[in-house]
Amino acid sequence: MRLILLLFVLLSQLSYSQNPYRIRAEKNLPYLVRDSSLYKQININEYGVFIYAPDNLDYAETKIQWSEVESFLREHHFTSQKTPSNPKKNSLKGIHIALDPGHFANNMETAILERKFMKIDKKDTGTKKDIAFYESDLAWNTAYILSKRLEAKGCNVLITRKKGKTSFGMNFKKWKKKSFKKSLQEDFKNKIIDKKKYDWYLNEATDKDIAKYLNRKDLMNRAKIINEFEPHLTINIHYNASSDRTDANGNFPAIKNNYCMAFTGGGFMKNELNSKEARMNFLRLLLSEDLEQSILFSSVVMKYHQSIAKVPVIPNKNNLRYLQKNSVYADQPGVYCRNLGLTRRVKGTICFGESLMQDNINEAVLLNLKNYKEAGIKTSSRIKLVVDAFEAGIWEYLGNEE
Numbered sequence: 001m002r003l004i005l006l007l008f009v010l011l012s013q014l015s016y017s018q019n020p021y022r023i024r025a026e027k028n029l030p031y032l033v034r035d036s037s038l039y040k041q042i043n044i045n046e047y048g049v050f051i052y053a054p055d056n057l058d059y060a061e062t063k064i065q066w067s068e069v070e071s072f073l074r075e076h077h078f079t080s081q082k083t084p085s086n087p088k089k090n091s092l093k094g095i096h097i098a099l100d101p102g103h104f105a106n107n108m109e110t111a112i113l114e115r116k117f118m119k120i121d122k123k124d125t126g127t128k129k130d131i132a133f134y135e136s137d138l139a140w141n142t143a144y145i146l147s148k149r150l151e152a153k154g155c156n157v158l159i160t161r162k163k164g165k166t167s168f169g170m171n172f173k174k175w176k177k178k179s180f181k182k183s184l185q186e187d188f189k190n191k192i193i194d195k196k197k198y199d200w201y202l203n204e205a206t207d208k209d210i211a212k213y214l215n216r217k218d219l220m221n222r223a224k225i226i227n228e229f230e231p232h233l234t235i236n237i238h239y240n241a242s243s244d245r246t247d248a249n250g251n252f253p254a255i256k257n258n259y260c261m262a263f264t265g266g267g268f269m270k271n272e273l274n275s276k277e278a279r280m281n282f283l284r285l286l287l288s289e290d291l292e293q294s295i296l297f298s299s300v301v302m303k304y305h306q307s308i309a310k311v312p313v314i315p316n317k318n319n320l321r322y323l324q325k326n327s328v329y330a331d332q333p334g335v336y337c338r339n340l341g342l343t344r345r346v347k348g349t350i351c352f353g354e355s356l357m358q359d360n361i362n363e364a365v366l367l368n369l370k371n372y373k374e375a376g377i378k379t380s381s382r383i384k385l386v387v388d389a390f391e392a393g394i395w396e397y398l399g400n401e402e
């Protein structure tokens with residue numbers, strides 16, 4: 001009798017440990033947790049997943065048994081968009097792709113406000129003219145050219161913003177005039193800011209402070225727009241820089257390094273499971289296919305950044321603080337799990353790309369040129385190669401042939 005009981009216990013444990021959701025959760029967990037203090041809020045065991053609010057560790061806020069995971073994911077619309085197995089070759093019919101070009105500046109002045117600009121003295125680059133461009137522009141050109149190529153293959157494409165505008169459809173100046181006060185009033189009503197902060201924003205905040213505030217609101221709005229579109233794939237388009245310190249003349253030093261990287265969700269840090277919204281996104285990343293698929297897609301995109309755009313991926317041995325301290329290596333070259341506003345909130349498969357270093361001396365000189373034209377856009381030939389790399393990545397990930 002005892003033997004039978006023991007056998008029964010062993011067998012039932014075996015079947016629990018083989019539950020596919022448990023296997024997935026245990027595989028995802030190390031990519032999701034960057035700071036071990038969060039483990040006190042998470043319990044994964046033979047029964048299911050238990051998630052705790054930080055101020056109530058005695059009572060689980062969310063309990064999901066393994067048998068309930070499927071309905072939990074469905075109920076919260078956490079199931080990834082199923083990619084149609086392309087009946088027609090070389091077609092993206094039925095596929096939704098969201099392209100999110102980073103930042104929003106419409107001129108150098110605003111780019112400086114949002115600290116997303118590149119200026120390098122000609123003495124550093126050996127060029128006739130100084131280098132001057134900004135990331136918002138590069139990212140938008142990339143998104144627009146890529147969107148036209150995807151649409152030509154039947155894809156349904158969303159770009160989260162218009163050129164030089166935020167996702168609210170206005171540039172910085174116009175938003176400040178028309179929507180800033182309304183947004184503050186809402187924040188005050190929703191207890192996101194107190195009266196003191198409200199008054200400070202209205203009366204004392206500089207344009208730089210306001211641009212920072214707008215950036216946070218804009219990111220949340222982008223996540224909302226993307227999720228409403230229910231894309232199969234989301235690509236956030238960014239161009240990296242190694243320093244945000246300028247010299248007295250407002251110039252950056254040119255650097256020799258060049259590398260690309262991509263972020264997926266995960267890498268939650270200390271206190272980053274404090275809100276209910278964050279805990280729900282954590283559960284989605286833990287139990288759905290989103291993380292696994294995002295890592296796969298991002299690794300393919302990185303592969304083509306190397307082979308097509310000739311940008312090396314960041315070596316895993318590096319001394320970048322935001323990779324070493326704020327991210328978890330995804331075990332794929334150049335891919336890191338990082339808890340960014342968008343990688344956390346956007347459902348489904350996401351690749352948050354940082355395609356190259358804008359302050360690399362060669363890239364800076366090339367990015368400053370307008371030596372390429374496509375889809376009515378005049379831009380740098382480097383942008384073309386980044387578009388090529390994303391396009392090849394999308395194509396391969398979706399199972400099409402070259």
Ligand SMILES: [Zn+2]
Pocket residue numbers: 102103116135237238239240
């Ligand atoms: Zn950026």
